Amino acid sequence: MAGFDTSxxxxxxxxxxxxxxxxxxxxxxxxxxxxxxxxxxxxxxxARVKIESGALAARRVVVQxxxxxxxxxxxxxxxxxxxxxxxxxxAPSIGIRPGGLLRGHVSTSDSPAPARxxxxxxxxxxxxxxxxxxVAPPPRRETPAAKPTPVAKPTPVAKxxxxxxxxxxxxxxxxxxxxxxxxxx
Amino acid sequence: MSRNFAxxxxxxxxxxxxxxxxxxxxxxxxxxxxxLGDGDLRIEGxxxxxxxxxxxxxxxxxxxxxxxxxxxxxxLSGSLTGDVDAEGAVLIRxxxxxxxxxxxxxxxxxxxxxxxxxxxxxxxxxxxxxxxxGDAKSRTGAKRR
Amino acid sequence: MxxxxxxxxxxxxxxxxxxxxxxxxxxxxxxxxxxxxxxxxSGAVVEADIGATTxxxxxxxxxxxxxxxxxDLLxxxxLIGDVKAARVTIADGAVFKGNVxxxx
Numbered sequence: 001m002a003g004f005d006t007s008x009x010x011x012x013x014x015x016x017x018x019x020x021x022x023x024x025x026x027x028x029x030x031x032x033x034x035x036x037x038x039x040x041x042x043x044x045x046x047a048r049v050k051i052e053s054g055a056l057a058a059r060r061v062v063v064q065x066x067x068x069x070x071x072x073x074x075x076x077x078x079x080x081x082x083x084x085x086x087x088x089x090x091a092p093s094i095g096i097r098p099g100g101l102l103r104g105h106v107s108t109s110d111s112p113a114p115a116r117x118x119x120x121x122x123x124x125x126x127x128x129x130x131x132x133x134x135v136a137p138p139p140r141r142e143t144p145a146a147k148p149t150p151v152a153k154p155t156p157v158a159k160x161x162x163x164x165x166x167x168x169x170x171x172x173x174x175x176x177x178x179x180x181x182x183x184x185x
Numbered sequence: 186m187s188r189n190f191a192x193x194x195x196x197x198x199x200x201x202x203x204x205x206x207x208x209x210x211x212x213x214x215x216x217x218x219x220x221l222g223d224g225d226l227r228i229e230g231x232x233x234x235x236x237x238x239x240x241x242x243x244x245x246x247x248x249x250x251x252x253x254x255x256x257x258x259x260x261l262s263g264s265l266t267g268d269v270d271a272e273g274a275v276l277i278r279x280x281x282x283x284x285x286x287x288x289x290x291x292x293x294x295x296x297x298x299x300x301x302x303x304x305x306x307x308x309x310x311x312x313x314x315x316x317x318x319g320d321a322k323s324r325t326g327a328k329r330r
Numbered sequence: 331m332x333x334x335x336x337x338x339x340x341x342x343x344x345x346x347x348x349x350x351x352x353x354x355x356x357x358x359x360x361x362x363x364x365x366x367x368x369x370x371x372s373g374a375v376v377e378a379d380i381g382a383t384t385x386x387x388x389x390x391x392x393x394x395x396x397x398x399x400x401x402d403l404l405x406x407x408x409l410i411g412d413v414k415a416a417r418v419t420i421a422d423g424a425v426f427k428g429n430v431x432x433x434x
Contacts, residue, residue: 008335009336010334010350011333012348017344033344
């Protein structure tokens, strides 16, 4: 990234299309489309970003503004106070500061995962051994397409006695393929 | 630090009494069954079952909970598999391992935490931004209660 | 200093509109409409029609440009397309291919 200064999309700018490339970028204006950046992306409090397809992707994403759409980062995503995001977040490290608002799924692991347990969406249930329903089968790296839609699979995992169950995050459909593509870049 | 509770090893209700004092389930305590409490509760042990306290719930670093949790405020430093329903703030600390949906007046996540699940804060997107790809609730197919 | 700077490593494809000055050092493909000054720096590549108040071209522009005030094509700049502006300057060493219409 040496030699690339920080770019800035000013407050008065509206971009309908895609932004991609290398270097750090600060967005103060409006983007409808997609952003794919090999660098640090900062969406300031005046930023209004609508992701039309896929996910907003960068190495590190700091959100202070509003985003409609999924966000993916290879390093970290941070929602600062004032951030308003409707969409899923996926990154190895995710921070949501008090005052950062999110409506969506969060996943701090980028290992592939099969269907999330549908059981979770039901109202509080009394059965004590809910653990197996939540524990997904071991990650299958060759999964052709991640299946985030919670098809309720009664996973035949042995009831763990006392050991914390592994966390199996789910990915949006296609996200795994996108991540593989990104990794292979 | 009072421990006025009955642990029912056969599974079933475990009542934690102690008014407004903080109650602690120590590191070696195991509960299989529902856990109810009036005051605050700190879990350092291993709980399998629903946890419902009127006060605040703190799952400490070594604590492990498998079941849904309801409290006025929740701080997770240990391990939780289950949904959280808090009136107030939910805080997932760095080092915690949490899987489940979070509901509360404010949900904060520290960088360094391992978390997977849904967060549903109540707010509107500004300036004509809308989630045109459908209701966020139905994005992953699971409709939030 | 312009409020918007599209840096060297950035590629924008689509429609860009702005009510403030824009400096392009990277790549823009599509359409660029600015109610203000547009500066295309040396090394920048713009494949788009441009509308601006003033336009300064030091890089490469392929597209039709319309400026309410002036268009300046600098040494080292390249403009392939039609120009419509009240005032136009083309520096020595610039490359230009297209029509010029100064009758606004």
